[in-house]
Amino acid sequence: MQMAVAMASSGCGLGICASSRALERKPLAASLCRSSFGFDPLLRFCIFPRTRLSSTVGTLIPKAISPTVVEDGSYQETDAVPTPKVIIDQDSDPDATVVEITFGDRLGALLDTMNALKNLGLNVVKANVYLDSSGKHNKFAITKATTGRKVEDPELLEAIRLTIINNLLQYHPESSAQLAMGEAFGIEPPPQKLDxxxxxxxxxxxxxxxxxxxxxxxxxxxxxxxxxxxxxxxxxxxxxxxxxxxxxxxxxxxxxxxxxxxxxxxxxxxxxxxxxxxxxxxxxxxxxxx
CATH class of the missing domain: 3.30.70.260 (ACT domain)
Known part of the structure; x- marks a missing residue:
């Protein structure tokens, strides 16, 4: 999955200068908070989208049970937890930011994730799913609702990334041990941190x-x-x-x-x-x- 960050080719690049623009604060279905999880001062918020949880999700599922919950409310029983991957790609589409999410074959339709992105002031203009040996890839193109163009602000790109990962952690708590964000979002930390x-x-x-x-x-x-x-x-x-x-x-x-x-x-x-x-x-x- 390729998360390309499209940036303006001006002297500051990416449409930003050293003093980055603040994230556009339109009505967000996300709680913004001070850097309580070790966020760098540049990114002075953490993202917790208020997405609708499926009735089958309930509270975080204990690891001993570990059925996989997908956003359409169905379950899958698997043993090995695949590596979650999130890619934001600005190169493959000249007009939109392409987001791709892979988590083996565990992902559902990701409707709640797309709704969470809309709450960030974004439009999902197209979406598709394809399968390969690494699993099911959910790919969709997004643009800013105000301009109809791809996202250039790195703070908003980071907000997109954190929103997607937070939704992944909500619906697939077993992914927490595979993600550095598991600890940052207060769920289960990875068993080993990278040096x-x-x-x-x-x-x-x-x-x-x-x-x-x-x-x-x-x-x-x-x-x-x-x-x-x-x-x-x-x-x-x-x-x-x-x-x-x-x-x-x-x-x-x-x-x-x-x-x-x-x-x-x-x-x-x-x-x-x-x-x-x-x-x-x-x-x-x-x-x-x-």
């Missing part, structure tokens, strides 16, 4: 004379997409387009980047990689410690 030093990988590749391809892989957490874009733009590198994948405990990002309309030269590539590596590996500090 950030080991998990972090940063590479810059040639991608023609006018741009470079930045690849970042790291342990996932809320607000990561916004933070990555801010670090990149803070050193005056423009983010032209991108892709953000959530695969279990990992986040994988690909950004097309440039400096003053040209590909990034080697010394600046090193500065970019060092800045990202330092930011991703540094320990987080609680506000209360100051």
């Amino acid at each position: 950030v030093d080991i998990a972090t990988r940063i590479k810059v590749y040639e991608d023609g004379s006018e741009r470079s391809l930045l690849y970042v892989e790291s342990a996932d957490r809320p607000g990561l997409l916004v933070d990555l874009v801010k670090i990149i733009t803070d050193i005056n590198i423009a983010v032209e387009s991108g892709e953000f994948d959530t695969e279990g405990l990992l986040a994988k990002a690909k950004f097309h980047v440039s400096y003053k309309g040209k590909a990034i030269i080697k010394p600046l590539q090193q500065v970019l990689a060092n800045s990202l590596r330092y930011f991703l590996r540094r320990p987080t500090t609680e506000d209360a410690s100051f």
Whole structure:
């Protein structure tokens, strides 16, 4: 699943500057709260969509029972819990942001998830499902209701990602142990956390004379997409387009980047990689410690 982050090709890239625009606060069916789950200050809210739970869901299902609940209210009995994947793809469709969700063969019609996205001020313009060896892929194209265009604001893209993951956790609580967000949203944390030093990988590749391809892989957490874009733009590198994948405990990002309309030269590539590596590996500090 490819979550590409379409961004304007202006000096700030992605339609954002270092001082990112605040998330458009239209009537949301989501509770916004202060950063009580370790959100970065840039993303000063957490998303808990008020979606309608199927009557069969009830409270979180104990792991010992572990039937899978899908949004259409049906059950599936399986043993191995697949790796949840969420992709936001800005490259495959010039007019819309494409969202793809995979969780083995456990996902239903995702009607509540699509309704939650509509509550963020988005329109679902088309949807389809396809099967392959990795399971059932639910894919749908979304646009901003106000403009009819794809989403460019990284804060809104992160809100989309967190909304989808929160719905996945609500309807499939067994996915919590496979997702870094399980702990962030106060459900069951993964049995093992990724070592950030080991998990972090940063590479810059040639991608023609006018741009470079930045690849970042790291342990996932809320607000990561916004933070990555801010670090990149803070050193005056423009983010032209991108892709953000959530695969279990990992986040994988690909950004097309440039400096003053040209590909990034080697010394600046090193500065970019060092800045990202330092930011991703540094320990987080609680506000209360100051």
